[in-house]
Amino acid sequence: MNLRYALLSDIHGNLAALDAVLDDLADWPDATLLDLGDTLYGPLDPRGTWQRLLVESETRRVLGINGNQDRDVLERRPSATLGFVVDELGDAGLRWLQKRPASILVDNLVYVCHGKPGDDTRYWLEDLDDGLRALADINADAADIAAEILVCGHSHIPRVLTLPDGRMIVNPGSVGLPAFRDSDPPHAMQTGAPLARYARIEATDRGWLIAHRAIPYDHEQAVEQALDRDRLDWAQWLSSGWA
Numbered sequence: 001m002n003l004r005y006a007l008l009s010d011i012h013g014n015l016a017a018l019d020a021v022l023d024d025l026a027d028w029p030d031a032t033l034l035d036l037g038d039t040l041y042g043p044l045d046p047r048g049t050w051q052r053l054l055v056e057s058e059t060r061r062v063l064g065i066n067g068n069q070d071r072d073v074l075e076r077r078p079s080a081t082l083g084f085v086v087d088e089l090g091d092a093g094l095r096w097l098q099k100r101p102a103s104i105l106v107d108n109l110v111y112v113c114h115g116k117p118g119d120d121t122r123y124w125l126e127d128l129d130d131g132l133r134a135l136a137d138i139n140a141d142a143a144d145i146a147a148e149i150l151v152c153g154h155s156h157i158p159r160v161l162t163l164p165d166g167r168m169i170v171n172p173g174s175v176g177l178p179a180f181r182d183s184d185p186p187h188a189m190q191t192g193a194p195l196a197r198y199a200r201i202e203a204t205d206r207g208w209l210i211a212h213r214a215i216p217y218d219h220e221q222a223v224e225q226a227l228d229r230d231r232l233d234w235a236q237w238l239s240s241g242w243a
């Protein structure tokens, strides 16, 4: 068995970005695709994104978990875009979401969560005041996890970080939303580029090799979809990568 995994997080219903990432992965057909959640929520193309992942799973192993905003859809947490997403997905799409867990251990090697272990709403690596959280705090969240490598999403910021025991935590960044602003607490996350981000991780003789990828795609298509749904905020984030 090869030990190759493509990490896709925070796709957020951006089919144009997902298509570009899957095109980029054409030379890695035997890699497992790990979807780190916040897959479908947003004013773009939730249904198309869901369908594209189903098609991908016909030719590649695809494993996914839910993020906080997938959960928001399932729990019908009110937002400007909730009704659109629920209507687009219909019962079958919602059932697909419902089946996904909050975290998984893949091949007894790769631990996958959305935010941090046990909490899909918190950043594992980032502190809003200091940039990174204290290493002791990051490490404490990893203490009980029996895995060689740990992966998370949610912050939309690509990173790789080494723990004192040598294990790594990898955040691939966001496929579909390169910046955002949140109100609870008020803060912005931004990469500064309108690119689709993902990561490849592979076990080698020298240890795990991590490759972050930044993929150009037709982001204007996503901007148009956001504008069609009166989401000027998303349109700005998608067009620039700044929030």
Ligand SMILES: [Mn+2]
Binding pocket: 038, 067, 068, 069, 114, 120, 153, 154, 155
């Ligand atoms: Mn999230």
